[in-house]
Amino acid sequence: MSNTAIPTGLPAKVGVLGGGRMGAGIAHSFLIKGADVLVVERDEQSAEAARERVESAVAKSIERGVVDANLDDMASRLAVGVDYDAFTDRQLVVEAVPENWDLKVTSLRRIEERLAPDAFLASNTSSLTVNGLAKELTRPGNFLGLHFFNPVPASTLIEVVLGNQTSPELAAEAKRWAAALGKTAVVVNDAPGFASSRLGVVIALEAMRMVEEGVASAEDIDNAMVLGYKHPTGPLRTTDIVGLDVRLGIAEYLQSTLGDRFTPPQILRDKVARGELGRKAGTGFFDWS
Structure with a gap:
């Protein structure tokens, strides 16, 4: 029993x-x-x-x-x-x-x-x-x-x-x-994105823009947040875990309700279009194979 x-x-x-x-x-x-x-x-x-x-x-x-x-x-x-x-x-x-x-x-x-x-x-x-x-x-x-x-x-x-x-x-x-x-x-x-999604998504979108602009690698950006700000996982690895398609949907909704600061970067749209959805697909910003 x-x-x-x-x-x-x-x-x-x-x-x-x-x-x-x-x-x-x-x-x-x-x-x-x-x-x-x-x-x-x-x-x-x-x-x-x-x-x-x-x-x-x-x-x-x-x-x-x-x-x-x-x-x-x-x-x-x-x-x-x-x-x-x-x-x-x-x-x-x-x-x-x-x-x-x-x-x-x-x-x-x-x-x-x-x-x-x-x-x-x-x-x-x-x-x-x-x-x-x-x-x-x-x-x-x-x-x-x-x-x-x-x-x-x-x-x-x-x-x-x-x-x-x-x-x-x-x-x-x-x-x-x-x-x-x-x-x-x-x-x-109740408010668009509540507290967690609103904060989590805005950090993740900026991290994606940094990858897109060649500021640093996904791994180094995540390490900066993990080691410098004590995040358990970085914003890009978290995005892979959540699912890039899920993050894109949330970002589009937040853009429609809160404005252009939540505009999804092109790198996110491109990855979703290619089926690079994160851990569930085997690849996203990181290789999960």
């Missing part, structure tokens, strides 16, 4: 929409803390891939001694599927689909239709307006942004993004969830 008890403040039943790297990481984080977790994907193949992704990560956590638990017990509390109706009994559902406005709106509406009136809904958006998404829902008071960071299990940060209509109860609950997951909540009011 598992020795994992659910920490005070953590929902017992959690849903995650999307089982990619981010969604699987969110599911993993709740699962190892004792929650019953459901991951819903677009088709059976993607759902089974999500199961394998989560179970593999959990197995590594057990091997490393991060959690004292039995893998079979963990697996018994993980469900995957393709039916949104399975979210009906969830106390919290976190949407973790790609950073596309129409996709997020459609997904959030479909989830909300199935949730109990007192259940909470969150988006893992890294830049899209929480207030704008809330306007598309019928219970905006039960909605907020929960911005997790890769790799989710190892990251100690959750950016809690409050919309104008987010209830005080939910704002307080979100801080408790973060603490129960062993993370620190940074609470921000």
Whole structure:
């Protein structure tokens, strides 16, 4: 049997929409803390891939001694599927689909239709307006942004993004969830790029321009930030981890809302066009092969 008890403040039943790297990481984080977790994907193949992704990560956590638990017990509390109706009994559902406005709106509406009136809904958006998404829902008071960071299990940060209509109860609950997951909540009011993406992207875009202008190599620019400013990874390596396509999408959105200082440099557009998307593609600003 598992020795994992659910920490005070953590929902017992959690849903995650999307089982990619981010969604699987969110599911993993709740699962190892004792929650019953459901991951819903677009088709059976993607759902089974999500199961394998989560179970593999959990197995590594057990091997490393991060959690004292039995893998079979963990697996018994993980469900995957393709039916949104399975979210009906969830106390919290976190949407973790790609950073596309129409996709997020459609997904959030479909989830909300199935949730109990007192259940909470969150988006893992890294830049899209929480207030704008809330306007598309019928219970905006039960909605907020929960911005997790890769790799989710190892990251100690959750950016809690409050919309104008987010209830005080939910704002307080979100801080408790973060603490129960062993993370620190940074609470921000909804604004383009929030705090983390806005700062992280502007640094990364300038680093890209420096590479483009031949100021220094990607490795030396990153080392300057790691050694000089104590960044755990430099802005370009972080971009590779996040995905160059993801960074481009965020930059374009921030340019449209905050102005030309977020204009994506041509080197970023060119790399995305060539499929050099970072770690997931094997190459970006660095070679990951």
